Amino acid sequence: MEWVEAIVKFVNDFMWDFFLLVLLCGTGIYFTVRLRLVQVTKFAASFKAVFSKIKLRGGAAGKGGMSSFQSLATAVAAQIGTGNLAGAATAIVMGGPGAIFWMWISAFLGMATIFAEATLAQKYRHVSEDGTVTGGPVYYIRAKFTGRFGKVLAACFSIFLILALGFMGNMVQSNSISSAFATAFGANKWVVGALLALVCGFVFIGGVRRIASLTEKIVPFMALVYIAGCVVVLAINARALPGAFGQIFVGAFAPGAIAGGAVGVAVQKAIRYGVARGLFSNEAGMGSTPHAHALAKVEHPCDQGLMAMMGVFIDTFVVLTLTALVIISSGLAGGGLDGINLTQAAFSSVLGGAGEIFIAVCLLFFAFSTIVGWYFFGEQNIRYLFGQRGVKVYAALVLVFVFLGSLLKVQLVWSMADMFNGLMVIPNCIGLLAMSGMVAKLYRDYRQNPLAARAGATQH
Template sequence: MSFLESLVSVANDYLWNYFLLFLLCGAGIYFTFRLRFVQVRRFGQSCKEVFGKIRFSGKKAGDDGMSSFQSLATAVAAQVGTGNLAGAATAIVMGGPGAIFWMWLSAFFGMATIFAEASLAQAHRTQKDGAVIGGPVYYIKAAFKGRFGRVLAVLFSVFIILALGFMGNMVQANSISSAFATAFGANKLVVGIVIAVLAGFVFIGGIRRIASLTEKIVPFMAVVYILGCAVALAFHAGSIGDAFRQIFVGAFSPTAVLGGACGIGVQKAMRYGVARGLFSNEAGMGSTPHAHALAQVEHPCQQGVVAMMGVFIDTFVVLTLTALVILTSGQYGSRADGIELTQAAFTATFGSFGNSFIAICLLFFAFSTIVGWFFFGQQNIVYLFGKKAVLPYALLVVGFIVLGSLLKLELVWSLADLFNGLMVIPNLLGLLALSGSASRLYRDYARSPLLAKAKKGRQ
């Protein structure tokens, strides 16, 4: 096991400290300029499209797709999960408070990337076995004709199935079991089995049950957690300014915050900020386009505008609140890590209730992510093997959920980082190759009556 950990660690260092650090940020910056700062220019419209169309019981999803809000809810279910609770804590411990700044920066540029992802997924979606289906494999094949495109699409499918369906869901199960063990003394294996059974029930219901669950659970869990964070920050209001100081100063001079012996440099803050930011908001990773491709909209860019709000809510709202609670609680610098540090921060304010609050929130956050990631993996299972392989895939995911609840945190996170990094490469290659197409789609949308109608609706 130690050899595996060392091997994964070396691979992650190479991927995240050098290659992906520049590829992800570079792609985000490129799309920001290519799409003329779409995340700023269309932010108001994004708010209206999302918050004006929240439905707890919309039209039932089916073979013809799902509503725009159901698509976003499914995407956000995957985005807002362990990365916002355990991931934020791990980033702060490993990269210092400055890692949060690099999370923000990567998320800002990532909003342009995810606009391109969602729009292209819409433009290149297709039908298979009578059902609408879409995702990066289809725009990757459109970007690269012939054998190279097919090979790249297959590699992406394999990586996302491993990254999210298996390794990623192990992370979610691991965080839930750890949180319940800390808060209630629960047996990790029992927690893992219960989560696996509940997840299996949702899996067998297909897209209709998945969409129905996410449109109800996502708004509820977000509101509950945001209120809890707001109350915690009210108790430590005097420390909020210093928390922001630690974030901004730590982004460029970690030793000024943590002291000369801290061992954290700017590159380390960037590495963990970008890595945990990707794991949290998934911009550029190629996961959420599977949900956005199924949205029933009149123009591909309509869903691109909606998709941006998923990154904003995930990083600038939920993740930031988690980080501020940790930094203002006085628990940063303790030996706790991962979800235990987040629980310790809330316990410092709410007493023993803090442990329970985070455990319950994490149950909703991580469980919804398990459902979303299963769905993303399923789309690629269908692409590779057809519908006949969905049931074996579901059974394997259920098994990995149980296994993940028992494994140690460091190895699970490292494996998730590795496969997340690998799936980014073919996805971004496809996106960059189709950047001209994304730009043309956006220009067409900007001239269409749909945008004028949206502007009129805001007046």
């Protein structure tokens, strides 16, 4: 496996040391400016749109789509996963506490990016002859680039997404679940992987109806339980919180000034791992969550854009930040632990053995819901490339990768996920930037004459 690691490292170094940092942050800055700080000016509207529509028993989803909250819940199910628990730990180990600051920056800019993604996904969603609704970046890419270039770009995105999320990404999720259960309960990783694959298969068979029903119930519950657990730990560690924030801000610009795990970490590494893990967590710019937002039944495309922004905020500024503060305040970063094992150790430093169990159970819900969400995103692209005939083969392969992921070592799995995530970003951002005029037009109509805009959007 050494040659695989060498290839993956080479590609990641090339992409993440400069190119993707500029592309992701540049895209976020561009939409932030062009949409006039939409993540600030429409934050209250976004918050109200989300929390006024929470329903644990929404209408049944089907081929015609799902409710706006079900779409958001499916997107958030994919966003809030291993990246929030294990990813935060890996970012701190590899990039120092300052990586969290750069996660915040990338998430702030990403809120504008994901607004554009969700809005375009709604505008260009596809309705087949039998009434089945699908959507995602392939459709707004093809809408802008109608020739051979558009076909190739869309196909590249679909292939990268299937590999990044359906296969490699889901290996990360199962890897962290098996590792957490082995630490907390001494569980056999083979058994955990097999059981996880079995349950996932049951959900996959149920299609969009079962996926929407699952995510709208599990996402609010799992988020509240985990947030409550973090608040308890941080309340006990309250005296260490000022120092933890200090390490984040100092480490963002002068990581060498922090003792421990940040020694020898350059600012460039803090930025690299902050943005990379932030992307893996909130997925803004990747082009994954638009597949869920495209299915929402809303009056105007920008309605779902507002919902999507709050998904990034909850994922990074709430859940991921709480995890990072627990880890940094524990003082265990730099002690040789990494990934989910570091997160478990941080909680155990306060809660004892219950900390390991708490994280293992939370991770089971977080990562399982992410596997379901990512499977669904991949399935949309399988349909685009191969039609319905490819779905069963894809589902079987995902289950195999879920099982195999539970057995591999964590660093290689994370590195491969980073590589394919990065490859996804390129065609998606090309499509987003090329369609920025349409995003600006839709948003302008939405702000200036919302009733007329909604009336004109009913046939999008």
